[in-house]
Amino acid sequence: MSNLHDIPIATRSGCDExxxxxxxxxxxxxxxxxxxxxxxxxxxxxxxxxxxxxxxxHLIQSAAGVMIFAEPRFGTAILTDRDLAGMxxxxxxxxxxxxxxLERRPEIRTLFLVGSCPSEVIKLDLARAAERLNARLLxxxxxxxYSGSGIETTFTQGEDAALRTFVPLMPHTDARQLMVVGCLPxxxxxxFRRQFEQLGIANVVFLPGRRAADVPxxxxxxxxxxxxxxxxxxxxALVARGARxxxxxxxxxxxxxxxxxxxxxxxxxxxxAAFDAVTGPARARTxxxxxxxxxxxxxxxxxxxxxxxxxxxxxxxxxxxLGMRLIEVGTPFLDRQMVSEELALLPxxxxxxxxxxxxxxxxxxxxxxxxxxxxxxxxxxPLEAEGLATKWSIELVFSPIHGYDQAGDLAELFAxxxxxxxxxxx
Amino acid sequence: MQLTLWTYEGPPHIGAMRIxxxxxxxxxxxxxxQGDTYADLLFTMIERQDRRPPVTYTTxxxxxxxxxxxxxxxxxxxxxxxxxxxxxxxxGDSCTAELIQDQSGALAAGMQLPIPVVALELPAxxxxxxxxxxxxFYHLTRTLLADQxxxxxxxxxxxxxxxxxxxxLLGPTVLGFRCRDDVTEIRRLLDALGIDVNVxxxxxxxxxxxxxxxxxxxxxxxxxxVSRTLTGWLSRSFGMPATRTIPMGVGATRxxxxxxxxxAGVDPSPLLAAETPGAAGRGSSASRxxxxxxxxxxxYLTGKRVFxxxxxxxxxxxxxxxxxxxxxxxxxxxxxxxxxxxxVREAAARYGVEALISDDYLEVEKAIAAAAPELVLGTQMERxxxxxxxxxxxxxxxxxxxxxxxxxxxxxxxxEGANVLFDSWVHPLxxxxxxxxxxMFRDDFEFNDAAPASHLPAVAAQTxxxxxxxxxxxxxxxxxxxxxxxxxxxxxxxxxxxARRNTESFARSRGLSTITVETLYDAKAHxxx
Numbered sequence: 032m033s034n035l036h037d038i039p040i041a042t043r044s045g046c047d048e049x050x051x052x053x054x055x056x057x058x059x060x061x062x063x064x065x066x067x068x069x070x071x072x073x074x075x076x077x078x079x080x081x082x083x084x085x086x087x088x089h090l091i092q093s094a095a096g097v098m099i100f101a102e103p104r105f106g107t108a109i110l111t112d113r114d115l116a117g118m119x120x121x122x123x124x125x126x127x128x129x130x131x132x133l134e135r136r137p138e139i140r141t142l143f144l145v146g147s148c149p150s151e152v153i154k155l156d157l158a159r160a161a162e163r164l165n166a167r168l169l170x171x172x173x174x175x176x177y178s179g180s181g182i183e184t185t186f187t188q189g190e191d192a193a194l195r196t197f198v199p200l201m202p203h204t205d206a207r208q209l210m211v212v213g214c215l216p217x218x219x220x221x222x223f224r225r226q227f228e229q230l231g232i233a234n235v236v237f238l239p240g241r242r243a244a245d246v247p248x249x250x251x252x253x254x255x256x257x258x259x260x261x262x263x264x265x266x267x268a269l270v271a272r273g274a275r276x277x278x279x280x281x282x283x284x285x286x287x288x289x290x291x292x293x294x295x296x297x298x299x300x301x302x303x304a305a306f307d308a309v310t311g312p313a314r315a316r317t318x319x320x321x322x323x324x325x326x327x328x329x330x331x332x333x334x335x336x337x338x339x340x341x342x343x344x345x346x347x348x349x350x351x352x353l354g355m356r357l358i359e360v361g362t363p364f365l366d367r368q369m370v371s372e373e374l375a376l377l378p379x380x381x382x383x384x385x386x387x388x389x390x391x392x393x394x395x396x397x398x399x400x401x402x403x404x405x406x407x408x409x410x411x412x413p414l415e416a417e418g419l420a421t422k423w424s425i426e427l428v429f430s431p432i433h434g435y436d437q438a439g440d441l442a443e444l445f446a447x448x449x450x451x452x453x454x455x456x457x
Numbered sequence: 458m459q460l461t462l463w464t465y466e467g468p469p470h471i472g473a474m475r476i477x478x479x480x481x482x483x484x485x486x487x488x489x490x491q492g493d494t495y496a497d498l499l500f501t502m503i504e505r506q507d508r509r510p511p512v513t514y515t516t517x518x519x520x521x522x523x524x525x526x527x528x529x530x531x532x533x534x535x536x537x538x539x540x541x542x543x544x545x546x547x548x549g550d551s552c553t554a555e556l557i558q559d560q561s562g563a564l565a566a567g568m569q570l571p572i573p574v575v576a577l578e579l580p581a582x583x584x585x586x587x588x589x590x591x592x593x594f595y596h597l598t599r600t601l602l603a604d605q606x607x608x609x610x611x612x613x614x615x616x617x618x619x620x621x622x623x624x625x626l627l628g629p630t631v632l633g634f635r636c637r638d639d640v641t642e643i644r645r646l647l648d649a650l651g652i653d654v655n656v657x658x659x660x661x662x663x664x665x666x667x668x669x670x671x672x673x674x675x676x677x678x679x680x681x682x683v684s685r686t687l688t689g690w691l692s693r694s695f696g697m698p699a700t701r702t703i704p705m706g707v708g709a710t711r712x713x714x715x716x717x718x719x720x721a722g723v724d725p726s727p728l729l730a731a732e733t734p735g736a737a738g739r740g741s742s743a744s745r746x747x748x749x750x751x752x753x754x755x756x757y758l759t760g761k762r763v764f765x766x767x768x769x770x771x772x773x774x775x776x777x778x779x780x781x782x783x784x785x786x787x788x789x790x791x792x793x794x795x796x797x798x799x800x801v802r803e804a805a806a807r808y809g810v811e812a813l814i815s816d817d818y819l820e821v822e823k824a825i826a827a828a829a830p831e832l833v834l835g836t837q838m839e840r841x842x843x844x845x846x847x848x849x850x851x852x853x854x855x856x857x858x859x860x861x862x863x864x865x866x867x868x869x870x871x872x873e874g875a876n877v878l879f880d881s882w883v884h885p886l887x888x889x890x891x892x893x894x895x896x897m898f899r900d901d902f903e904f905n906d907a908a909p910a911s912h913l914p915a916v917a918a919q920t921x922x923x924x925x926x927x928x929x930x931x932x933x934x935x936x937x938x939x940x941x942x943x944x945x946x947x948x949x950x951x952x953x954x955x956a957r958r959n960t961e962s963f964a965r966s967r968g969l970s971t972i973t974v975e976t977l978y979d980a981k982a983h984x985x986x
Contacts, residue, residue, distance in 0.1 A: 057494075057513060057515070058491050058494070059494045060491060062490070062491060062493075064492070084552035085461075085552065085581065086467070086552045086553075086581070088463075089467040089471065089496075090492070092464060094495070105462075106461060106462045107464075108458045109458065109461050111458065111582050111583065112580075112582045114458055115582060128458050131460065148552075152553055152556045180490070181492025181518075182490045182517065182518050182519040182521075182553070185492075408498045408501060408502050409494055409497030409498050409501055410509065411501065413501060416507035
């Protein structure tokens with residue numbers, strides 16, 4: 032199992048020259064508010080209050096509507112004509128509403144005021160509102176604010192904006208620690224925690240933790256290991272607090288997970304032998320799981336539409352570990368600093384696109400007739416009806432896909448459309 | 458500002474999208490920020506449509522706000538026209554675009570496209586989805602029929618007796634509740650009456666179809682939330698009468714047949730020959746519902762307490778069915794649309810309850826907890842409430858989720874609709890024998906209050922029983938003795954809440970400070986139902 036040296040760690044040079052197709056036009060993507068749907072499950076003591084319009088409320092409930100909650104931990108303060116008439120009025124209204132809300136939910140410890148397109152266009156100052164409310168509510172409840180608006184953020188960037196709000200609150204520490212950045216399913220977080228422990232990396236913190244009130248400390252001896260490629264702003268803010276960024280591909284598949292863990296292992300002086308001893312069995316297990324899916328995926332062509340910024344990482348995994356042929360890899364936003372290691376592992380002959388002109392991109396899809404198109408739910412059924420197999424992309428954000436023991440599941444998500452087509456006889 | 462956990466209706470531009478997506482050759486350019494394309498999912502996922510909604514979004518971003526977003530609109534309009542070649546174009550703003558005031562409709566109208574362009578003014582901060590749909594349907598049709606409006610006071614020519622009477626079916630849309638199958642059901646009824654369908658709109662209609670609306674003799678206002686604005690205008694401008702009866706339930710379907718026959722000048726008696734209210738037996742109606750409801754198996758449904766909350770059309774119709782055709786007791790009736798409040802208040806008065814007119818989910822939840830019903834007939838939102846309170850629930854109106862756009866034929870209008878409603882309302886209730894056994898043996902280890910009905914999937918048993926809710930909130934609430942409390946627990950869970958409240962109010966009215974077993978039974982005799 033000692034193929035440690037085969038795992039490529041890209042150098043910064045080279046990947047920056049890769050040509051990128053940049054397009055502007057209609058973008059079929061979610062806004063950052065959608066992040067609330069998973070963030071509120073992770074942060075169990077937090078409430079997310081969107082300040083916006085009925086459209087914002089409708090979006091969140093359409094995304095989360097099949098879940099039936101005893102008590103949802105998100106809501107919308109819907110702006111009405113009255114609020115638009117005068118600003119002072121809107122501030123009073125917001126304060127009143129937050130206090131009413133917190134009386135109803137006394138267990139809430141962190142209240143996020145989430146900005147939307149309407150609140151930003153009318154320049155409702157939510158940062159000031161948060162300050163005002165903090166003066167009144169601390170220490171029982173901390174009020175934070177970020178923007179999840181469509182004009183500022185795309186889908187997963189909502190998480191980035193939310194996590195970014197923790198950075199100024201973090202106490203200083205000089206202790207040596209590893210900070211994993213990005214919202215992970217609990218089971219994945221536990222697996223990584225175990226693996227770091229086995230590697231002898233004792234002091235590991237996850238951002239976010241399971242409670243918004245538990246803000247980790249930060250300082251010059253903190254190593255940052257991003258687990259999601261879309262948290263660039265948060266990572267840069269953490270670096271500005273003195274933390275050191277470990278560069279690695281993201282932990283998707285055996286190769287990605289190994290390289291990711293290895294970045295931490297190197298920084299913490301774990302010997303290659305110790306690393307192999309810890310990861311070896313998991314890598315073997317992963318290979319068994321992937322081997323089952325490979326026949327379904329190898330040689331098939333793949334077209335990815337922009338959605339979550341996970342696209343370059345997933346394309347790398349599908350190409351290198353499952354043998355898929357990449358046609359176009361679209362991403363809503365190409366954060367070169369965050370995905371440089373991934374770009375270096377992608378083949379040269381693919382189209383890498385940033386942004387979107389939906390109709391033109393669909394023309395390219397139809398011309399290429401890929402075996403599998405990764406796209407949002409607004410496009411999936413229409414493309415299926417045209418005879419194209421699709422994999423809806425949002426599921427990739429809502430499923431445990433990181434790490435060794437999810438690699439098989441991740442591959443299966445892409446293999447399932449083929450397996451299904453093979454089964455259906457009508 | 459209004460705190461909203463769940464919203465009953467989307468913003469008005471969703472209503473406009475429902476019109477555009479229901480039709481065939483109409484396109485909609487929507488000036489909206491990046492992200493508002495989430496609305497496509499309503500159509501491709503909930504309605505499971507196999508094509509993209511005919512909507513082009515400008516999807517502006519923050520960086521566009523510095524430049525000219527108006528140019529974005531013009532580019533999007535030009536591109537949409539070039540690519541999709543629609544027969545007419547809707548142009549309008551979403552809530553954020555409304556704030557930056559690009560006047561997208563006026564811009565598009567000034568572009569001299571060779572097709573009708575309808576500029577939509579949908580105030581997103583005061584109006585909602587159904588209003589947006591009604592307004593869009595009305596303005597679109599009005600634009601298309603502008604050159605056909607007869608001079609005021611001119612008489613509508615009498616129908617040529619050689620041709621069958623013709624009606625338009627107005628109001629069905631995608632994302633409406635069971636519209637697809639209701640249309641089929643009503644078509645059948647009309648055909649049996651010898652009436653032709655001229656145009657069904659907006660569902661399935663083309664722009665040219667809308668131009669043919671005046672060829673009909675009258676209109677059937679099938680979903681007033683969407684179509685009443687238009688049928689009112691067609692009545693005023695073209696002298697076309699419109700129906701008022703919603704054919705949901707057996708009684709209402711019979712009334713509808715009589716009303717339609719009168720408007721069309723045809724004889725309804727062949728169709729109504731077997732429809733005798735009160736007649737027993739399987740052949741008493743074209744629907745099986747009357748016999749099912751009369752069969753002794755349904756006796757236990759008598760007086761079941763039902764709370765109804767929906768759009769006005771379905772709520773009012775459901776209340777009549779509940780009271781007259783199922784033998785339930787209506788303990789609450791309400792709707793989320795203020796525009797139809799008067800109709801709902803009138804209906805509520807007939808059942809001796811106060812109408813609840815509110816779009817506040819928490820207020821609805823409070824009213825349901827206070828009424829402690831055994832069955833809730835509502836929307837997707839009431840499913841949340843009913844689950845939390847541990848009450849049986851069936852969905853009768855939008856907003857809906859994907860399970861209420863079923864593959865099978867499932868109208869709620871007409872005679873088959875009555876069959877569908879009987880099944881779907883009875884299904885969530887505990888069945889008769891189980892109900893008896895629950896009362897006789899309280900301590901069964903696997904078959905008890907906490908266990909869900911055995912014919913239902915085992916979903917979350919940890920709901921807050923309705924019995925424990927909405928009671929004893931006043932300071933003067935009498936205290937329960939331990940014996941009294943124990944006895945109360947012996948009452949089946951679905952009526953326990955009501956029993957607790959009745960007993961407390963009985964005790965209060967008698968000036969009693971404690972409730973014993975005796976008080977409980979005194980109250981029971983007092984309120985005997």
